[in-house]
Amino acid sequence: MFKLSSTALLLPMLGATLSGAALIPATANAAGGSYYSAELANPSATGKFVAKGVVWSCEGVNCGAGRGTSRPAIICAGLAREAGEVKSFVANGKALEAEDLARCNGAK
Numbered sequence: 001m002f003k004l005s006s007t008a009l010l011l012p013m014l015g016a017t018l019s020g021a022a023l024i025p026a027t028a029n030a031a032g033g034s035y036y037s038a039e040l041a042n043p044s045a046t047g048k049f050v051a052k053g054v055v056w057s058c059e060g061v062n063c064g065a066g067r068g069t070s071r072p073a074i075i076c077a078g079l080a081r082e083a084g085e086v087k088s089f090v091a092n093g094k095a096l097e098a099e100d101l102a103r104c105n106g107a108k
Helices: 006-028 072-083 098-106
Strands: 036-040 048-051 054-059 062-065 086-091
Touching: 036 072, 048 072, 054 072, 062 072, 072 086, 072 098, 086 098
Parallel strands: none
Antiparallel strands: 036 062, 036 086, 048 054, 054 062
């Protein structure tokens, strides 16, 4: 009989976990862009930041992010709190309605 060390058992599991984790960002941006895109009223003070658990990347007034776990209106409100007024917000190709966008900005 032979005895396996705990390290020998963990390495295959770790490899499977890491390869699965590598697929998550690719899925979020599989369409060639961000899941969320937004236009701010004023340029963002920082290029990258986290709002409501979503990592945003901004260039001037244009921002994009991978998919989060909350509804788009909540993600938008988090962005507004961190970066200021949001002029437009799109989630998976669908723009927020004017009413929802107004709520997004009022949630600062």
